[in-house]
Amino acid sequence: MIAAVLLAAAMATSDGQTTDAMDAGHGHMHHMSSPTHQVESHQMEPSHHHHAHQMNADGMVMNANDSVLPRDCQEISEDVSFEIMAGTEFAHGPGDTFGMSQHNLEAQPCSRITVTFMNHDDIRHQWMVHGLPRYLYPGGMFHLEANGGAAITGTFIVPSDRKTYLVHCDMSQHMEKGMKAQLKVGGGDGDLWSIPGISENYIHANDSGLTIGQALGAALLAFVVVLVVPRWRRKGP
Amino acid sequence: MSRRSLFVVSLILTVLLTPPAWHPEPVRIQLARWFGPGTYVSPPPSLPSAAFEPETFCPADLAGWRSSQTIGDVTIRASRSCEPDNPFAVAAFVRGTNNVAEGVLQQSGLTPDAVTKGEDLDGDGDPDVIHLRLEVAELNGASPDNTEPVVQFPIAPGVKPGFWVFAPKMAGMATENFESLRARPMLRLPSPVIRVEQGDRIEITLENSHYMPHTIHFHGVDHPFVDESGEGNDGVPIASEMPVMPGRDRTYNLTPRQAGTMFYHCHVQPHLHIMMGLQGMFVVEENAPDNWVQTLNVGGGQVRAPSKGVQEEYDREYDLHYFDIDTELNEIIQSSNDPRVITDEMHNRYDITDATFDLFTVNGRSFPYTFRESLVSVEPDERVRLRVLNGGSGPLALHTHGHKPTITAFDGVPVPTPARITRDVFMLSSAQRVDLTLDTTNDGLHSFGSGIWLMHDHQQKGTTTDGIGPGGNISAIVYGDYQGEDGWPLTQGMPYDLFFTEAYYKGLLPLWEAYAGDSFSPPAPASRFHLRTLAFALAVGATLGFGLLLLRGRT
Numbered sequence: 001m002i003a004a005v006l007l008a009a010a011m012a013t014s015d016g017q018t019t020d021a022m023d024a025g026h027g028h029m030h031h032m033s034s035p036t037h038q039v040e041s042h043q044m045e046p047s048h049h050h051h052a053h054q055m056n057a058d059g060m061v062m063n064a065n066d067s068v069l070p071r072d073c074q075e076i077s078e079d080v081s082f083e084i085m086a087g088t089e090f091a092h093g094p095g096d097t098f099g100m101s102q103h104n105l106e107a108q109p110c111s112r113i114t115v116t117f118m119n120h121d122d123i124r125h126q127w128m129v130h131g132l133p134r135y136l137y138p139g140g141m142f143h144l145e146a147n148g149g150a151a152i153t154g155t156f157i158v159p160s161d162r163k164t165y166l167v168h169c170d171m172s173q174h175m176e177k178g179m180k181a182q183l184k185v186g187g188g189d190g191d192l193w194s195i196p197g198i199s200e201n202y203i204h205a206n207d208s209g210l211t212i213g214q215a216l217g218a219a220l221l222a223f224v225v226v227l228v229v230p231r232w233r234r235k236g237p
Numbered sequence: 238m239s240r241r242s243l244f245v246v247s248l249i250l251t252v253l254l255t256p257p258a259w260h261p262e263p264v265r266i267q268l269a270r271w272f273g274p275g276t277y278v279s280p281p282p283s284l285p286s287a288a289f290e291p292e293t294f295c296p297a298d299l300a301g302w303r304s305s306q307t308i309g310d311v312t313i314r315a316s317r318s319c320e321p322d323n324p325f326a327v328a329a330f331v332r333g334t335n336n337v338a339e340g341v342l343q344q345s346g347l348t349p350d351a352v353t354k355g356e357d358l359d360g361d362g363d364p365d366v367i368h369l370r371l372e373v374a375e376l377n378g379a380s381p382d383n384t385e386p387v388v389q390f391p392i393a394p395g396v397k398p399g400f401w402v403f404a405p406k407m408a409g410m411a412t413e414n415f416e417s418l419r420a421r422p423m424l425r426l427p428s429p430v431i432r433v434e435q436g437d438r439i440e441i442t443l444e445n446s447h448y449m450p451h452t453i454h455f456h457g458v459d460h461p462f463v464d465e466s467g468e469g470n471d472g473v474p475i476a477s478e479m480p481v482m483p484g485r486d487r488t489y490n491l492t493p494r495q496a497g498t499m500f501y502h503c504h505v506q507p508h509l510h511i512m513m514g515l516q517g518m519f520v521v522e523e524n525a526p527d528n529w530v531q532t533l534n535v536g537g538g539q540v541r542a543p544s545k546g547v548q549e550e551y552d553r554e555y556d557l558h559y560f561d562i563d564t565e566l567n568e569i570i571q572s573s574n575d576p577r578v579i580t581d582e583m584h585n586r587y588d589i590t591d592a593t594f595d596l597f598t599v600n601g602r603s604f605p606y607t608f609r610e611s612l613v614s615v616e617p618d619e620r621v622r623l624r625v626l627n628g629g630s631g632p633l634a635l636h637t638h639g640h641k642p643t644i645t646a647f648d649g650v651p652v653p654t655p656a657r658i659t660r661d662v663f664m665l666s667s668a669q670r671v672d673l674t675l676d677t678t679n680d681g682l683h684s685f686g687s688g689i690w691l692m693h694d695h696q697q698k699g700t701t702t703d704g705i706g707p708g709g710n711i712s713a714i715v716y717g718d719y720q721g722e723d724g725w726p727l728t729q730g731m732p733y734d735l736f737f738t739e740a741y742y743k744g745l746l747p748l749w750e751a752y753a754g755d756s757f758s759p760p761a762p763a764s765r766f767h768l769r770t771l772a773f774a775l776a777v778g779a780t781l782g783f784g785l786l787l788l789r790g791r792t
Contacts, residue, residue: 088483124444172388178411201574
């Protein structure tokens with residue numbers, strides 16, 4: 001039972017499933033209460049009609065948005081840019097195969113974030129954010145994909161809520177083997193699980209502490225001490 | 238009472254209470270003569286069956302992928318499969334991802350450099366310079382965030398051993414979408430069939446996107462041991478080259494001079510990596526004018542855009558890749574998220590010489606999923622080409638019900654016409670290939686007529702999924718009049734509901750319940766209070782106890 005609750009909690013924070021659902025709710029609420037604000041008035045269409053999918057020899061950008069404000073933002077609070085390097089040489093710790101130069105990113109609510117994703121490997125890598133509002137980002141995601149040795153740049157605008165977004169490479173086993181990061185907007189709402197250098201794995205812990213043998217040995221030692229010490233004290237020196 | 242009399246009383250009780258079934262036969266007969274047979278005792282009732290919800294047998298083809306269509310100028314044949322290949326990907330594999338319209342490329346899911354096709358060297362109207370890129374993907378692997386395997390590819394309901402596969406280079410996510418754990422459709426077992434034209438200049442780049450070192454070895458495909466620069470080109474780490482490390486790539490060069498059905502696989506720790514799924518069929522088609530071949534046939538099965546040579550001689554073409562699995566090996570990658578631990582478990586702990594093979598697949602699936610996508614659909618009076626590869630560890634005794642196909646090539650080498658053998662069981666040892674001609678003329682020899690004719694390994698374990706049948710590599714040759722609009726075969730035997738449940742392959746559901754009621758369901762454990770047996774056991778205990786007291790009293 002406890003395990004199930006823990007699992008649900010982990011899903012809520014690390015899987016993005018519930019956070020996505022929450023987003024949809026937020027979006028709806030704001031739609032009812034406040035009009036959509038735009039940086040440039042002539043770009044009235046949803047941004048994904050313009051930018052859904054740009055692909056070239058270097059890779060692709062999906063759901064780029066440098067102009068349409070989330071419904072809960074009055075204006076862009078700041079322009080930030082990150083240079084993220086990725087590949088096997090950025091693997092964080094022993095047992096990680098892949099990694100990124102930054103596994104923890106921070107930004108202000110309603111900031112416009114430009115990411116330049118530089119792939120130092122010879123294979124594809126991705127920098128994918130999940131949990132963004134779906135009315136602005138189809139599937140709730142913003143996605144950069146860089147071919148081997150290539151760099152890809154893209155921009156997106158985050159909403160106003162304090163939230164920690166999952167950032168990862170969605171190629172099979174790349175997140176699992178090190179390419180997992182988090183983007184904290186407005187300080188975030190806590191750390192996600194299994195972020196290299198930041199948080200412990202939810203399962204398959206990196207270091208499970210005592211082995212069963214050590215634990216049993218320690219328990220036995222305590223048991224013997226409890227039995228022997230009173231006897232020794234009764235007899236006295 | 239004295240100890241002695243207590244002992245005697247318990248001894249007498251022991252004899253009297255001995256259950257009749259345990260009496261020596263002469264005693265039973267004599268007792269029956271005196272007292273007649275024992276009274277009737279009702280056996281326990283059958284266990285009630287657990288409720289189950291079968292999966293959809295044949296998912297609806299909402300995208301219209303089954304119909305024949307022309308995309309760009311590529312003609313793609315109709316597919317009668319419940320899970321047809323993506324026709325946009327077929328078009329991109331035929332024309333090259335560099336030559337199709339952007340919309341086609343997007344709907345194919347491939348990257349622009351997945352399969353590029355260039356110059357026509359011999360001026361016969363088709364490209365002869367081909368560059369193919371393959372990645373390495375893990376299916377049903379471990380995750381530090383999830384107790385379930387990730388990037389799931391079930392081979393049968395609920396059966397998800399871990400796999401490593403070569404995969405076409407696709408843009409975007411590995412799963413269907415962010416909410417799903419299931420692998421996207423073209424990320425699957427088996428590694429794709431590679432199809433090239435004889436004499437083409439082929440470059441195959443292995444982009445090692447996996448966390449283990451890998452290579453590609455071209456088994457039976459004409460290739461030089463080293464490439465023009467002297468770099469190893471045979472994929473064998475103990476003879477020709479270092480393995481390709483995670484994140485790195487290597488390009489292999491081939492200009493195959495001979496046509497035929499061949500094989501490719503990883504040659505790093507081959508006893509492990511081949512059995513993890515890093516193996517695929519490699520077909521070299523005969524050179525012909527204007528011969529645009531479908532460079533990849535993802536998942537094997539029907540070739541929806543066959544080569545010129547095949548179109549001239551055959552009505553249809555199917556690639557059939559058989560593969561068996563020892564779950565003890567394939568589950569190692571699910572037991573840890575640390576490649577160092579996985580390496581140690583695989584290389585130093587797992588022992589293939591002690592292996593027993595549990596799962597049997599054709600084109601990456603076991604029955605009943607084979608009926609969704611690996612049927613050989615035919616019509617009467619056709620000639621159908623079957624290319625068969627046994628990529629498994631054990632031999633394959635492939636039997637075709639109702640048909641006797643003819644072997645036209647062994648291991649990619651044609652058999653001269655007078656030496657060709659027509660039979661109904663084809664024995665393939667590990668890594669062997671045969672080309673078969675399936676003639677559907679109803680003459681009592683080549684075909685017995687229309688129907689749903691099973692096609693399966695006749696080594697009986699091959700028809701099971703970890704010992705539970707029907708499962709394994711059972712598929713079928715199906716005639717059009719026995720196939721529904723959606724592609725599902727119109728079987729007239731047992732209902733399939735049971736087979737489309739996870740519980741059935743866990744051994745939790747009785748086999749014949751759907752039509753035999755609970756007649757063959759397991760009996761409930763006997764719960765009646767066996768007074769006599771209990772009294773007998775007490776008497777035995779008392780006899781032993783009093784006997785022991787008597788013995789101690791003497792000393």
